[in-house]
Amino acid sequence: MKYLSTLLKNGFSLIVTASTLFYTNAAFAAQRVVFTYGAFQQSLPVDELVTFAKTGETSSSIRYYLDQTRQDPQSIRNALTREFNVTPVTLDRTLNSRIGLYLLDQISYSIRTRSNQANRQALRSSLVLSASKDNKISLIEVIQNYPTSDVIVEGERILRTYNQLSLIAEDIERIFGIPTSLR
Template sequence: MSGCLIFSLLHSVPSLAAEKIVFRYGLFEQSVPVADIRNYGETQKASSDLQSFLNYLSPKEKQRFQDALKVKMSLDIAALDKLINTGMGKQILSFASQAIARRDQASIQALRSAIILGAKSPEGLGITSFLEAYPSSQLVVDVSKIQKLVGMANLSSGSADATPKDDVSSSPLGQIALQYQILAVQDKRFSGCLFGDSVSAELGNTLGNGTFNFGLNGLSTISLVEQLKNLIPTKVKCEKTIIAIGGNDAWYKISDELFTKNLQEAIALIRTMGTKEIFLIPAFYSTVAASLDPTVSAPLPKVEQINVLINKVAETEKVPVAAAGLAPLYDNNVLKENLTSDGDHLNAEGLKIYREALLQILGK
């Protein structure tokens, strides 16, 4: 599953499209029709073939797989094409191709083709559109190699004895995502821009024409400042900007002083991008259960403390905190159970509420 996610985050025209994906682990192989994966993503109903594979996953892994199937990225094709031709893009393709078993030596070319054609599909680039664009009747994935690659790419989740930290700027996926943004926004002007963490990133570019979502998984004010410093040379302009940050700062245990300093610096940098209006979004709360698990989320009191700081910075910088539209997500500053799949992120219904709140701010 993680291998599929790697490919989705990354011009030949294929003569075939993948009809099935084969998971290989040593002598064991499990074949699943791609059509079954699409149907599962749309209906959550698993065929017998897919169910036999899902039986090997934990309930949490199954939920993550379902959530991953819902991700459909609307990407700038020209920027994506440039990205996969950069040194970094070629490295990612070469890296991911190690988990693909082919009789020929065309793994990298096949990945390139599937990414570009998958991104050109009406629904955008996702796991299913990638698979349906893969230029072979089947995609054979070596699970043991995926596990090794995932560990090398720092994609594994934190553990109880490892303090989570901001590695957006140093991780391969963080670097490739930022490089895509740099290529996609060069010399462009947007009516609305959104900067945020994984909750915002889940929205994709669904805020309407003339907007851009700069959300990145794992983003805190530390990596936000770095992101802005990389974007400013592109001469991108944003008329309205929304900053939705803070949850990861609480999770990473960033000090009050550093958070305040970083947020003020981020606001100053955004003002150099021609922004006329800046809005702050309070840090997102999790469920009680998630807040008690240090590998998942920050303690609720720490998030509350971050939100106090956000209000103080807003007062100092004379920018509004747009909190009213998010109120339906919570009960007494606790994320509602029916609006999340993992206690920390929003499900489809939760994202709908969040998106509507953002559209109200942007006047769309």
Template sequence: MQHRFSLPSQAISAQAQPLQSQAIAIPQSSHSPWHKTLEFALAVATGTAIACLALMPKASALEALELNYGSMFKLDLPLSELETFAKTGKASDNLQLLLDVSKTKPAMAQQLLSKEMAVDSALAKRMLDSYLGEVLLKEMGSVVKPEAGREPWKDIRTAMVTASTDQKLSAIEVLNAYGPAKLSINGEKAMAIFGRMMSDFGDIQKLLGVKSLEDVTGALCPPKR
């Protein structure tokens, strides 16, 4: 038997037994530009999520995120509520419920959404076009429930390229640039992939002997002559 709880703009389904939630551990990133890029990119994918720039027309842009944590928790969150939270730190009832269930500190979530990184748009595009970039994008896309006829990793790539055109990048503006109207995310899987990607990149750095995004991109896709 299921119970439904009413919220201002959302009905949330839950099984009768108490909700078993786990704290979402967000790994600490290093100060390298590449680690900051990974932190940002996955924040987008998870809707936390990791997630400022040239926005796509609202008629075809993202309107809401559907967040799933296991089989017992599902929440539709309008993008407008995330935008307000990113700007003001004030969480809607729905968003506050998500923060409580995931045991995520509001200040951390706001920072993940709103923090801007200075980027070279041409360099970012080269990185995303590289083999490693495609691997990372497909990892991010694997936490997204695809719409018919679409490949999520390509939509993520397009949003990130669009969002970097003014040489800055933040999660909330990448979400604004995301094409499909709805983004359905598996939150548990997203956080697991985030942790694994951070660990994997540390191994890649040691293997290649690189420390920055510029070093990685230069090694993978040198400028054409």
């Protein structure tokens, strides 16, 4: 009976999350990423960031940001495009665990809403939606699928955020025994 109750609870949670994800994705997706780096702030269209991540082509806005912050373009591209293999169901279960909630809160210091409210929920939504397409997540997909028009990314923390995503993948493997290799 307890098993059935847990199964129903987890199934209901996944259905609600998936329904919300698909509904919100149709209505909202990040249009702009606002990078902050200390007191410096730069707003970029998500499309430009996607082009940079995939091809290395830098728009004048991205070049300006990289110059001002003295960031290595290749390191940023690597952090944006590194993929983690994970199924949406496993990811949802992990993100709803105590460890997952902690990691969501930690990552939300780096990727957040403009209002700095409901960061955990927005990030969870973006992560699960990213995994639902191809059983993989990457930082660029998380930014693209963020369910608000603007997503704030703390530039000083972007590499740390990558490492935190890596921890989620390791936790999934450790807790559920499901391989989540990095590509």
